[in-house]
Amino acid sequence: MQRIRSRLEEVGSSLSICCDLSTIRSSPTINLAFSFYCSVIATPSRPQTIKFLKTSTSQAWIDQALANLDEVMLDHSHCERKAAGIAIKLMFLYPGDVALVEALTDIAQEELSHFKQVNQWLARRGVALRSLAAGPYGAKLRKHVRPNDPERKLDLLLVSALIEARSHERLGLLGAHCPDPELAKFYRSLMASEARHYGAYWVLATNEFGTDVVMPRLEELAIAESEILATLHPAPRVHS
Ligand SMILES: [Fe+2]
Numbered sequence: 001m002q003r004i005r006s007r008l009e010e011v012g013s014s015l016s017i018c019c020d021l022s023t024i025r026s027s028p029t030i031n032l033a034f035s036f037y038c039s040v041i042a043t044p045s046r047p048q049t050i051k052f053l054k055t056s057t058s059q060a061w062i063d064q065a066l067a068n069l070d071e072v073m074l075d076h077s078h079c080e081r082k083a084a085g086i087a088i089k090l091m092f093l094y095p096g097d098v099a100l101v102e103a104l105t106d107i108a109q110e111e112l113s114h115f116k117q118v119n120q121w122l123a124r125r126g127v128a129l130r131s132l133a134a135g136p137y138g139a140k141l142r143k144h145v146r147p148n149d150p151e152r153k154l155d156l157l158l159v160s161a162l163i164e165a166r167s168h169e170r171l172g173l174l175g176a177h178c179p180d181p182e183l184a185k186f187y188r189s190l191m192a193s194e195a196r197h198y199g200a201y202w203v204l205a206t207n208e209f210g211t212d213v214v215m216p217r218l219e220e221l222a223i224a225e226s227e228i229l230a231t232l233h234p235a236p237r238v239h240s
Protein backbone atom coordinates (compact mmCIF):
# COMPACT_ATOMS: atom_id res chain seq x y z
CA MET A 1 0.00 0.00 0.00
CA GLN A 2 2.90 2.29 0.73
CA ARG A 3 4.05 1.87 -2.84
CA ILE A 4 0.61 2.72 -4.16
CA ARG A 5 0.56 5.79 -2.00
CA SER A 6 3.94 7.02 -3.09
CA ARG A 7 3.20 6.46 -6.78
CA LEU A 8 -0.12 8.27 -6.57
CA GLU A 9 1.61 11.04 -4.63
CA GLU A 10 3.84 11.51 -7.65
CA VAL A 11 0.77 11.83 -9.87
CA GLY A 12 -0.94 14.29 -7.62
CA SER A 13 2.10 16.46 -7.27
CA SER A 14 2.78 16.46 -10.99
CA LEU A 15 -0.46 17.97 -12.10
CA SER A 16 0.99 19.91 -14.97
CA ILE A 17 1.79 16.72 -16.84
CA CYS A 18 -0.10 13.74 -18.11
CA CYS A 19 0.63 10.63 -16.04
CA ASP A 20 0.09 7.00 -16.89
CA LEU A 21 0.39 4.66 -13.91
CA SER A 22 -0.15 1.25 -15.38
CA THR A 23 0.84 -2.21 -14.24
CA ILE A 24 1.54 -1.20 -10.66
CA ARG A 25 1.24 -4.22 -8.39
CA SER A 26 1.56 -3.84 -4.67
CA SER A 27 -0.20 -6.59 -2.74
CA PRO A 28 -1.82 -9.98 -3.32
CA THR A 29 -5.25 -8.46 -2.94
CA ILE A 30 -4.78 -5.32 -4.97
CA ASN A 31 -3.63 -5.55 -8.53
CA LEU A 32 -3.06 -1.96 -9.34
CA ALA A 33 -3.45 -1.89 -13.08
CA PHE A 34 -4.89 1.42 -13.97
CA SER A 35 -4.35 4.59 -15.89
CA PHE A 36 -4.73 7.82 -14.09
CA TYR A 37 -4.46 11.07 -15.92
CA CYS A 38 -4.64 14.58 -14.63
CA SER A 39 -4.46 17.25 -17.30
CA VAL A 40 -4.36 20.68 -15.80
CA ILE A 41 -4.51 23.96 -17.63
CA ALA A 42 -3.88 26.31 -14.75
CA THR A 43 -4.41 29.67 -16.31
CA PRO A 44 -6.91 32.21 -14.97
CA SER A 45 -9.03 32.06 -18.12
CA ARG A 46 -9.17 28.33 -18.68
CA PRO A 47 -10.61 25.68 -16.36
CA GLN A 48 -8.88 22.50 -15.37
CA THR A 49 -9.79 19.29 -17.13
CA ILE A 50 -9.68 16.13 -15.06
CA LYS A 51 -10.04 12.78 -16.76
CA PHE A 52 -13.41 11.09 -16.17
CA LEU A 53 -15.15 14.32 -15.26
CA LYS A 54 -17.47 15.11 -18.13
CA THR A 55 -17.43 18.86 -17.75
CA SER A 56 -15.04 21.37 -16.29
CA THR A 57 -16.10 23.73 -13.54
CA SER A 58 -17.46 27.03 -14.80
CA GLN A 59 -16.08 30.51 -14.31
CA ALA A 60 -19.37 31.26 -12.54
CA TRP A 61 -18.45 28.83 -9.74
CA ILE A 62 -14.98 30.36 -9.42
CA ASP A 63 -16.50 33.83 -9.14
CA GLN A 64 -19.08 32.63 -6.61
CA ALA A 65 -16.45 30.85 -4.51
CA LEU A 66 -14.02 33.77 -4.45
CA ALA A 67 -16.81 36.18 -3.49
CA ASN A 68 -17.83 33.90 -0.60
CA LEU A 69 -14.55 32.38 0.43
CA ASP A 70 -15.31 32.05 4.16
CA GLU A 71 -18.57 30.21 3.50
CA VAL A 72 -16.93 27.92 0.95
CA MET A 73 -14.15 27.24 3.43
CA LEU A 74 -16.69 26.35 6.11
CA ASP A 75 -18.38 24.00 3.64
CA HIS A 76 -14.98 22.58 2.81
CA SER A 77 -14.53 21.71 6.48
CA HIS A 78 -17.82 19.79 6.39
CA CYS A 79 -16.75 18.09 3.14
CA GLU A 80 -13.55 16.78 4.70
CA ARG A 81 -15.41 15.38 7.71
CA LYS A 82 -18.01 13.80 5.40
CA ALA A 83 -15.27 12.29 3.24
CA ALA A 84 -13.82 10.60 6.33
CA GLY A 85 -17.31 9.44 7.25
CA ILE A 86 -17.92 7.94 3.81
CA ALA A 87 -14.69 5.96 4.02
CA ILE A 88 -15.60 4.69 7.49
CA LYS A 89 -19.14 3.82 6.37
CA LEU A 90 -17.75 1.73 3.53
CA MET A 91 -15.58 -0.15 6.02
CA PHE A 92 -18.71 -0.85 8.09
CA LEU A 93 -20.50 -2.14 4.99
CA TYR A 94 -17.63 -4.34 3.79
CA PRO A 95 -15.58 -5.24 6.90
CA GLY A 96 -14.17 -8.41 5.35
CA ASP A 97 -12.71 -6.72 2.29
CA VAL A 98 -9.10 -6.42 3.39
CA ALA A 99 -7.93 -4.30 0.46
CA LEU A 100 -10.81 -1.89 0.94
CA VAL A 101 -10.27 -1.63 4.68
CA GLU A 102 -6.56 -1.02 4.19
CA ALA A 103 -7.04 1.70 1.59
CA LEU A 104 -9.95 3.42 3.31
CA THR A 105 -8.29 3.46 6.72
CA ASP A 106 -5.60 5.61 5.13
CA ILE A 107 -8.15 7.81 3.39
CA ALA A 108 -10.26 8.33 6.53
CA GLN A 109 -7.18 9.35 8.50
CA GLU A 110 -6.06 11.73 5.79
CA GLU A 111 -9.50 13.32 5.45
CA LEU A 112 -9.59 13.97 9.19
CA SER A 113 -6.17 15.55 8.93
CA HIS A 114 -7.55 17.83 6.19
CA PHE A 115 -10.55 18.57 8.41
CA LYS A 116 -8.21 19.73 11.17
CA GLN A 117 -6.16 21.87 8.77
CA VAL A 118 -9.23 23.56 7.27
CA ASN A 119 -10.56 24.25 10.75
CA GLN A 120 -7.25 25.87 11.65
CA TRP A 121 -7.63 28.13 8.61
CA LEU A 122 -11.18 28.98 9.65
CA ALA A 123 -9.96 29.94 13.13
CA ARG A 124 -7.22 32.05 11.60
CA ARG A 125 -9.82 33.93 9.54
CA GLY A 126 -12.16 34.34 12.53
CA VAL A 127 -14.85 32.06 11.11
CA ALA A 128 -16.67 30.04 13.77
CA LEU A 129 -17.47 26.40 13.17
CA ARG A 130 -21.19 25.91 12.66
CA SER A 131 -23.61 23.79 10.72
CA LEU A 132 -24.29 24.71 7.12
CA ALA A 133 -27.08 23.50 4.88
CA ALA A 134 -25.64 21.11 2.35
CA GLY A 135 -26.12 21.74 -1.34
CA PRO A 136 -27.99 19.15 -3.42
CA TYR A 137 -24.86 17.59 -4.98
CA GLY A 138 -24.27 14.69 -2.57
CA ALA A 139 -27.91 13.71 -2.18
CA LYS A 140 -28.51 13.77 -5.93
CA LEU A 141 -25.45 11.64 -6.57
CA ARG A 142 -26.47 9.12 -3.93
CA LYS A 143 -29.79 8.61 -5.74
CA HIS A 144 -27.81 6.91 -8.50
CA VAL A 145 -26.45 4.26 -6.13
CA ARG A 146 -28.30 0.99 -6.76
CA PRO A 147 -29.76 -0.63 -3.64
CA ASN A 148 -28.26 -4.11 -3.67
CA ASP A 149 -24.79 -5.60 -3.88
CA PRO A 150 -22.73 -6.10 -5.89
CA GLU A 151 -24.06 -3.10 -7.83
CA ARG A 152 -24.31 -1.01 -4.66
CA LYS A 153 -20.64 -1.52 -3.85
CA LEU A 154 -19.56 -0.60 -7.37
CA ASP A 155 -21.68 2.54 -7.35
CA LEU A 156 -20.50 3.61 -3.90
CA LEU A 157 -16.87 3.30 -4.98
CA LEU A 158 -17.42 5.18 -8.23
CA VAL A 159 -19.52 7.94 -6.71
CA SER A 160 -16.80 8.41 -4.09
CA ALA A 161 -14.19 8.51 -6.87
CA LEU A 162 -16.14 11.18 -8.75
CA ILE A 163 -16.61 13.32 -5.65
CA GLU A 164 -12.87 13.12 -4.98
CA ALA A 165 -12.10 14.00 -8.61
CA ARG A 166 -14.38 17.03 -8.47
CA SER A 167 -12.89 18.09 -5.13
CA HIS A 168 -9.46 17.76 -6.65
CA GLU A 169 -10.46 19.97 -9.56
CA ARG A 170 -12.13 22.64 -7.46
CA LEU A 171 -9.44 22.84 -4.79
CA GLY A 172 -7.03 23.27 -7.68
CA LEU A 173 -9.10 26.17 -9.00
CA LEU A 174 -9.06 27.80 -5.57
CA GLY A 175 -5.33 27.20 -5.49
CA ALA A 176 -4.97 28.95 -8.84
CA HIS A 177 -7.34 31.87 -8.23
CA CYS A 178 -7.41 32.61 -4.50
CA PRO A 179 -6.02 36.12 -3.93
CA ASP A 180 -4.41 35.14 -0.61
CA PRO A 181 -1.14 33.48 -1.67
CA GLU A 182 -0.79 31.47 1.55
CA LEU A 183 -4.32 30.17 1.35
CA ALA A 184 -3.85 29.40 -2.34
CA LYS A 185 -0.79 27.39 -1.42
CA PHE A 186 -2.80 25.48 1.17
CA TYR A 187 -5.46 24.56 -1.42
CA ARG A 188 -2.79 23.39 -3.83
CA SER A 189 -1.28 21.27 -1.07
CA LEU A 190 -4.56 19.36 -0.75
CA MET A 191 -4.87 18.60 -4.45
CA ALA A 192 -2.43 15.71 -4.45
CA SER A 193 -4.32 13.96 -1.66
CA GLU A 194 -7.66 14.25 -3.39
CA ALA A 195 -6.12 12.89 -6.59
CA ARG A 196 -4.78 9.90 -4.68
CA HIS A 197 -8.17 9.31 -3.08
CA TYR A 198 -9.80 9.39 -6.48
CA GLY A 199 -7.26 6.91 -7.78
CA ALA A 200 -7.65 4.62 -4.76
CA TYR A 201 -11.43 4.35 -5.14
CA TRP A 202 -11.01 3.71 -8.85
CA VAL A 203 -8.45 0.99 -8.21
CA LEU A 204 -10.68 -0.72 -5.65
CA ALA A 205 -13.54 -0.71 -8.16
CA THR A 206 -11.55 -1.99 -11.11
CA ASN A 207 -9.78 -4.68 -9.09
CA GLU A 208 -13.06 -6.14 -7.93
CA PHE A 209 -15.31 -5.59 -10.91
CA GLY A 210 -12.92 -5.24 -13.87
CA THR A 211 -12.70 -2.37 -16.31
CA ASP A 212 -15.32 -3.86 -18.64
CA VAL A 213 -17.91 -3.41 -15.91
CA VAL A 214 -16.47 -0.28 -14.33
CA MET A 215 -16.01 1.94 -17.36
CA PRO A 216 -19.60 1.93 -18.70
CA ARG A 217 -20.96 2.57 -15.22
CA LEU A 218 -18.39 5.28 -14.57
CA GLU A 219 -19.47 6.90 -17.82
CA GLU A 220 -23.11 6.95 -16.68
CA LEU A 221 -22.29 8.30 -13.25
CA ALA A 222 -19.88 10.91 -14.61
CA ILE A 223 -22.60 12.22 -16.93
CA ALA A 224 -25.02 12.38 -14.00
CA GLU A 225 -22.40 14.17 -11.89
CA SER A 226 -21.85 16.83 -14.52
CA GLU A 227 -25.59 17.30 -15.04
CA ILE A 228 -26.04 17.92 -11.32
CA LEU A 229 -23.46 20.71 -11.50
CA ALA A 230 -24.72 22.16 -14.79
CA THR A 231 -26.79 24.73 -12.92
CA LEU A 232 -24.86 26.71 -10.33
CA HIS A 233 -26.54 26.30 -6.95
CA PRO A 234 -27.19 29.71 -5.33
CA ALA A 235 -25.55 28.71 -2.03
CA PRO A 236 -21.76 28.95 -2.33
CA ARG A 237 -20.39 25.47 -1.71
CA VAL A 238 -17.41 23.38 -2.77
CA HIS A 239 -19.83 21.40 -4.93
CA SER A 240 -22.38 24.12 -5.78
FE1 LIG B 1 -9.59 15.69 1.77
Ligand SMILES: [Fe+2]
Binds near residue numbers: 083164193
Ligand atom coordinates in the same frame (compact mmCIF):
# COMPACT_ATOMS: atom_id res chain seq x y z
FE1 LIG C 1 -10.42 13.16 -0.38
